[in-house]
Amino acid sequence: MSTNTQDIEALVRNRPYSAGFITEIDAETLPPGLNEDVIRALSARKNEPQWMLDFRLKAYRRWLTMREPTWAHVHYPKIDYQGISYYSAPKSMKDRPKSLDEVDPKLLETYTKLGIPLKEQEMLAGVAVDVVFDSVSVGTTFKKKLAEAGVIFCSISEAVQEHPELVRKYLGTVVPFGDNFYAALNSAVFTDGSFVYIPRGVRCPMELSTYFRINERNTGQFERTLIVAEEGSHVSYLEGCTAPQRDENQLHAAVVELVALDDAQIKYSTVQNWYPGDEQGRGGIYNFVTKRGDCRGARSKISWTQVETGSAVTWKYPSCILRGDDSVGEFYSVALTHHHQQADTGTKMIHVGRNTRSTIVSKGISAGRGQQSYRGLVRVLESAENARNYTQCDSLLIGDQCGAHTFPYTEIRNPTAILEHEATTSKISDDQLFYARSRGIGEEDAVSMIVNGFCKQVFKELPMEFAVEAQKLLQISLEGAVG
Amino acid sequence: MLEINNLHARVGETDILKGLDLTVNAGEVHAVMGPNGSGKSTLSKILAGSEDYTVTEGRVRLLGQDLLDMSPEQRAAAGVFLGFQYPVEIPGVSNMVFLKSALNAQRKTRGEPELEAGDFLAWVRHRVKQMKMDPAMLSRGVNEGFSGGEKKRNEILQMLVLEPRLMVLDETDSGLDIDALKIVAEGINALRSPERATLLVTHYQRLLDYVQPDKVHVLSGGRIIKSGGPELAHELEEKGYGWLSEQRAA
Ligand SMILES: Nc1ncnc2c1ncn2[C@@H]1O[C@H](COP(=O)(O)OP(=O)(O)OP(=O)(O)O)[C@@H](O)[C@H]1O
Ligand SMILES: [Mg+2]
Numbered sequence: 001m002s003t004n005t006q007d008i009e010a011l012v013r014n015r016p017y018s019a020g021f022i023t024e025i026d027a028e029t030l031p032p033g034l035n036e037d038v039i040r041a042l043s044a045r046k047n048e049p050q051w052m053l054d055f056r057l058k059a060y061r062r063w064l065t066m067r068e069p070t071w072a073h074v075h076y077p078k079i080d081y082q083g084i085s086y087y088s089a090p091k092s093m094k095d096r097p098k099s100l101d102e103v104d105p106k107l108l109e110t111y112t113k114l115g116i117p118l119k120e121q122e123m124l125a126g127v128a129v130d131v132v133f134d135s136v137s138v139g140t141t142f143k144k145k146l147a148e149a150g151v152i153f154c155s156i157s158e159a160v161q162e163h164p165e166l167v168r169k170y171l172g173t174v175v176p177f178g179d180n181f182y183a184a185l186n187s188a189v190f191t192d193g194s195f196v197y198i199p200r201g202v203r204c205p206m207e208l209s210t211y212f213r214i215n216e217r218n219t220g221q222f223e224r225t226l227i228v229a230e231e232g233s234h235v236s237y238l239e240g241c242t243a244p245q246r247d248e249n250q251l252h253a254a255v256v257e258l259v260a261l262d263d264a265q266i267k268y269s270t271v272q273n274w275y276p277g278d279e280q281g282r283g284g285i286y287n288f289v290t291k292r293g294d295c296r297g298a299r300s301k302i303s304w305t306q307v308e309t310g311s312a313v314t315w316k317y318p319s320c321i322l323r324g325d326d327s328v329g330e331f332y333s334v335a336l337t338h339h340h341q342q343a344d345t346g347t348k349m350i351h352v353g354r355n356t357r358s359t360i361v362s363k364g365i366s367a368g369r370g371q372q373s374y375r376g377l378v379r380v381l382e383s384a385e386n387a388r389n390y391t392q393c394d395s396l397l398i399g400d401q402c403g404a405h406t407f408p409y410t411e412i413r414n415p416t417a418i419l420e421h422e423a424t425t426s427k428i429s430d431d432q433l434f435y436a437r438s439r440g441i442g443e444e445d446a447v448s449m450i451v452n453g454f455c456k457q458v459f460k461e462l463p464m465e466f467a468v469e470a471q472k473l474l475q476i477s478l479e480g481a482v483g
Numbered sequence: 484m485l486e487i488n489n490l491h492a493r494v495g496e497t498d499i500l501k502g503l504d505l506t507v508n509a510g511e512v513h514a515v516m517g518p519n520g521s522g523k524s525t526l527s528k529i530l531a532g533s534e535d536y537t538v539t540e541g542r543v544r545l546l547g548q549d550l551l552d553m554s555p556e557q558r559a560a561a562g563v564f565l566g567f568q569y570p571v572e573i574p575g576v577s578n579m580v581f582l583k584s585a586l587n588a589q590r591k592t593r594g595e596p597e598l599e600a601g602d603f604l605a606w607v608r609h610r611v612k613q614m615k616m617d618p619a620m621l622s623r624g625v626n627e628g629f630s631g632g633e634k635k636r637n638e639i640l641q642m643l644v645l646e647p648r649l650m651v652l653d654e655t656d657s658g659l660d661i662d663a664l665k666i667v668a669e670g671i672n673a674l675r676s677p678e679r680a681t682l683l684v685t686h687y688q689r690l691l692d693y694v695q696p697d698k699v700h701v702l703s704g705g706r707i708i709k710s711g712g713p714e715l716a717h718e719l720e721e722k723g724y725g726w727l728s729e730q731r732a733a
Binding site: 429430431432434435436437438439440441442443445449450452453454455456457 | 528531532533534555556558559560564565571572573574575576581584586624641645
């Protein structure tokens with residue numbers, strides 16, 4: 001194992017919420033509130049072209065006509081959208097640093113604390129990292145090596161400047177600006193995020209990774225990620241998230257769009273560790289995210305893997321539109337809710353092309369008073385001859401005050417479709433615990449071992465280093481869950 | 484080495500053990516026999532620290548330590564091993580990971596250094612070979628999808644890896660084919676030593692042909708009602724348990 005992985009391990013071992021520190025940095029933050037002037041100011045600050053501003057304004061006007069969805073199985077106080085600041089940047093970022101050496105050392109220190117040293121020489125070999133701190137991207141490592149392969153990996157703001165034709169061609173084509181309430185809000189005010197472009201036939205030479213961190217009080221984070229894989233290309237992308245520990249709730253409403261053309265493959269992994277709130281349910285991140293992949297080309301493949309241990313409230317359904325013939329969509333998910341966390345998560349698989357296949361493996365773990373819902377839709381359109389879906393949905397309960405709910409929806413318009421669905425709900429049994437303890441394994445280690453076993457099918461989909469991180473995260477998230 | 488005095492235990496409102504006395508000296512193998520439902524598994528699980536039972540009276544000491552005050556994991560580190568009558572499945576957790584965590588957790592509790600990955604692997608492989616098991620089983624989930632006999636054999640493998648001081652084997656012979664029974668018996672005999680003691684819970688003479696007991700006890704109605712030498716097991720095989728209760732009644 002590399003040093004970096006050990007850093008991450010050491011990091012996640014700190015307890016209880018190790019990423020909960022606040023960085024004292026002089027920040028330039030727009031006053032709270034949202035109107036067209038704020039959007040114009042934000043766009044001007046980022047020096048955006050007119051088309052980008054127009055996109056934002058269109059989305060904003062649509063958002064004004066929309067209502068916050070209430071169908072999810074989650075409860076939280078009403079969000080005051082005028083009480084949030086929509087832009088915050090560390091002041092030193094204003095004169096954009098040309099290289100990492102010019103980045104404020106305090107920022108770099110923050111990321112080192114998180115186990116993400118930005119200095120390339122210290123980096124885990126083979127992983128390029130883009131980091132987003134509040135609203136702006138701080139720096140992208142390994143840029144040169146990627147450029148040699150023709151891969152573009154940069155912040156979305158930079159892409160708007162440097163590759164406007166690509167951004168304009170794909171932005172909003174998977175998640176339209178008016179798709180849903182949060183997506184419309186994001187389209188209006190998104191501040192930064194990552195952009196990835198893999199040219200035809202290229203296998204991206206390394207894992208790409210983005211870390212998002214919310215630091216400022218009362219700011220929302222609205223990041224926007226766009227990944228385009230041209231014909232025959234491959235890419236594996238990992239997203240990690242943290243936020244400081246604060247008593248107020250903070251809003252995070254991201255949009256992620258993936259486009260896979262003929263024979264292209266995109267693997268998108270998330271290890272989400274936003275601050276979940278304390279044991280009484282105070283504070284924590286509201287995580288309302290729209291993630292969608294478009295298998296636009298024949299034989300293309302998009303695979304979502306997510307490990308969700310954080311956030312106070314999660315509303316998230318990474319989806320695949322299987323447009324190309326013989327395209328494949330996959331969703332592997334582990335979601336853990338502890339204390340007062342609530343999660344309503346799942347996926348949508350939309351079968352459009354012929355011989356399209358999808359696999360859904362969802363593992364939900366609830367402990368304490370955690371409430372969790374799996375919500376999954378499998379839709380097979382008339383055009384989708386021979387569509388196949390396999391859905392497996394397992395829930396594990398720890399204690400008797402938590403809950404697991406399953407809402408599977410299917411809409412089949414083509415009789416050749418074959419769907420398989422399996423669902424189980426189990427408790428960590430006293431017998432299993434006693435068995436492990438009678439061999440000398442302590443109670444908490446036994447619980448985390450049994451939970452890891454439960455999640456194995458999903459963890460094996462993660463890149464090795466992150467599988468280790470995910471296991472440790474589960475372990476600390478479950479502390480105090482028994483006994 | 485193991486001293487049980489006047490042990491009373493209940494589950495819910497039901498008394499199961501009603502004043503059980505038993506002493507096993509270091510180096511000895513004792514067989515515990517008795518009718519179904521007489522409390523043999525209850526006794527075994529209480530020794531390992533199961534929280535399903537409430538001990539209402541009595542004392543259990545291992546090497547002078549009071550076992551009843553200790554958690555299951557502390558007892559394991561102190562050398563107690565229970566071969567379960569019904570071994571439990573832990574899906575997704577490989578036997579390898581399980582054994583390594585168990586061994587290192589015990590060593591840590593005892594203040595011994597944890598085993599290096601390489602040393603551990605060599606050690607486990609050696610034991611797997613001894614039990615004539617397929618090394619591929621190490622990467623399968625703990626007892627996951629194992630047949631009844633395979634599960635029992637896996638219990639002995641775990642025992643050989645952990646090298647306990649007190650081996651409590653609850654019907655490890657049930658469900659084994661003839662060859663497997665021999666392998667299991669060899670496994671038990673391999674750990675027989677002047678520093679260890681064994682409690683064999685069994686219904687059949689078969690296992691005792693391979694693992695010669697020093698003493699045989701009959702547990703009935705929550706107490707030891709008769710103790711004797713190896714010949715007692717033969718007698719039971721011939722006559723069953725009826726004559727004992729008649730004898731007691733008389
Ligand atoms: N959790 C429980 N709840 C209720 N009764 C129990 C429980 N556990 C054990 N018993 C009862 O206690 C008695 C002793 O059970 P135990 O399993 O110790 O018997 P045993 O001697 O091992 O029998 P066998 O030879 O069939 O394995 C039985 O009557 C059983 O039904
Ligand atoms: Mg029994």
